Amino acid sequence: MGPLRKKAVPASVLILVAVVFSAWDAELHFGDVTDIGNSFDFLSGMWPLDFSMADHTLEETLITVEMAFLGTVAGLAVALPLSFLAARNTSPGPVVCNGVRSFLTLLRSIPELVLALIFVPTFGLEPLTVIVAIFLHNVAVLGKLLAELVEAADPGPREAVASTGARDVLVALYGIVPQIFPNILSHYFYRLEVGVRSSLLFGAIGAGGIGDVLFLHFKTFEYAAMAVDILAIMVLIWLLDILGAFFRAKVI
Amino acid sequence: MLQFIDLTKRYGKADPPALQDFSLTVEEGEFVVLLGRSGAGKSTLIRCANGLIRPTSGEVRWKGESVTRAKKEELLKLRAGMGMIFQQFQLISRLDVLTNVMVGRFHHLPLWRSLTGTFPPEVVETAREALHRVGIGHLARQRADGLSGGQQQRVAIARVLVQRPKLLLGDEPVASLDPVTADAILRLLKEIHRHEKMTTILNLHDVHMARRVATRIVGIRNGRLVFDGKPEELDESRVWDIYRPDDDCCRPFLVHESQPPVSHVLLRV
Incomplete structure (x- = not known):
């Protein structure tokens, strides 16, 4: 306890100073808390829920799912072969391995929203822009995650398949993929969920989907309709979670 | 004919070599059992045969063709002619x-x-x-x-x-099985060896089993060949040569220092 207590005092002082400085520098106005009633007004404006535009909400929710699905599925299809090139134990050589790894890291360092903005001049404010952004981002993220799975796979079945004189692509497909398949599914469904949430964000730039509708309802003070949008998103995320668990249980 | 010619394999520069100037020729139709302590180099040798491991120096030849120097396509073809089974299946x-x-x-x-x-x-x-x-x-x-x-x-x-295949390689194929099952698997391998005329090389841990199935026994110790002969030539002192500990760590578990007592245990006499 002695040494801990000795360091606890300067550490606490340091944290306290940092908190006070940050709050001062960011010009926080704690007095504004008296306006909390406004937030309650906002929330109460959501009630009773306005289902008059629910048809449109559902249509756009479906668009959101479709955008996330197309982007992540295409991302997975490209990421899977890339992950075998990036994994140290299956890569044809160090040049390919480091090259693919560097490419994936570079791609991952570009925020999704920036990727979308880059393609707005090409595809316009359309779902395709969002799909391409989600696709590129997921190539990078899934490529890295799957490469780690490949590296952690048991080398035994690989040796066995290789010992028959099978080609490298078959050694990977039969010796590794079945081993890591449940984990591929887990990663995929998580990325699909993230894809759904990020296509909400893309709504902010007006590229379609439920995010678009939500921002529109917010800006036009249709809080009761917006509440229905939020509800749709929550149910959607929840359903995806169940679906992921279902498929994983099927293959494990 | 499978030839191991002056094989040396080092996994790390600082480690002692897993195989050192190891030479052995296996004729077609033989049933060879490799004996040796854990880490003696048996698994390395078996994996050099089909090119799963590349030796640091030396060469493996199968029916006159070099496994070690084979290009990718040739290697796949050579491997297709060699079956392999493993301890963990x-x-x-x-x-x-x-x-x-x-x-x-x-x-x-x-x-x-x-x-x-x-x-x-x-x-x-x-x-x-x-x-x-x-x-x-x-x-x-x-x-x-x-x-x-x-x-x-x-x-x-x-x-x-x-x-x-014309050659069967087995890396401790019965080491994870109970004695009765191990026996049944060895009988099956022996039967296949006879019927398919499949040259067979197995690593085993059990001297008794080795004597029963092998037409030839090869002893490996610290990556070097220390015995090569017919099963009946493998007497107690030669078993001791293969399995004797390098240092004194295991002495207290053995019965007498003057005799080769470990073979009594190994042979289940």
Whole structure:
């Protein structure tokens, strides 16, 4: 306890100073808390829920799912072969391995929203822009995650398949993929969920989907309709979670 | 004829070599058992035979062709002529038994068939026959990881049968099995050796079993050949030569220092 207590005092002082400085520098106005009633007004404006535009909400929710699905599925299809090139134990050589790894890291360092903005001049404010952004981002993220799975796979079945004189692509497909398949599914469904949430964000730039509708309802003070949008998103995320668990249980 | 010529294998610069100037020629039709302590270099030697491990220096030749210097395509062809089974069976656990067996035909099937998993009926039939041959025809559609150890090793042997190699390599194929199952698997391997005229090289840990199945026994110690002869030539002092500890760590467990007592334990006399 002695040494801990000795360091606890300067550490606490340091944290306290940092908190006070940050709050001062960011010009926080704690007095504004008296306006909390406004937030309650906002929330109460959501009630009773306005289902008059629910048809449109559902249509756009479906668009959101479709955008996330197309982007992540295409991302997975490209990421899977890339992950075998990036994994140290299956890569044809160090040049390919480091090259693919560097490419994936570079791609991952570009925020999704920036990727979308880059393609707005090409595809316009359309779902395709969002799909391409989600696709590129997921190539990078899934490529890295799957490469780690490949590296952690048991080398035994690989040796066995290789010992028959099978080609490298078959050694990977039969010796590794079945081993890591449940984990591929887990990663995929998580990325699909993230894809759904990020296509909400893309709504902010007006590229379609439920995010678009939500921002529109917010800006036009249709809080009761917006509440229905939020509800749709929550149910959607929840359903995806169940679906992921279902498929994983099927293959494990 | 399988030739190991002056094989040396180092895994790390600081480590002692797993194999050191190791030479051995195995004739067709032989049933060779490799004996040696854990880490003696048996597994390394077996994996050099089909090129799963590349030696640091030296060469392996199979029927006059170099495994060590083979280009990728040649190596795949050479491997197709050598079956291999493992201590931990190494089946593809999420796939069914039949598919695991058909892996043995991958080298000869068109790539698209293996990639899509659409196997021609005659290949499926061959795999079924092989499963019947090893006594587990009824398990064809079961998932491989649901089987017992002995059954899994039978699946691996069936895979070798459909591969129809001229050489069978076994890396401790019965070390994870109970004595009764181990015995049954060895009988099966012996029977296949006889019927298919399959040259066989196995690593074993049990001197008693080795004597029973081998036509020739090779002892390896610290990566060097220390015994090469017929089973009946492997007497107690030679067993002791193979298994004797390098230092005094194991002395207290042995009965007498003057005699080669460890062989009594190993031989189950």
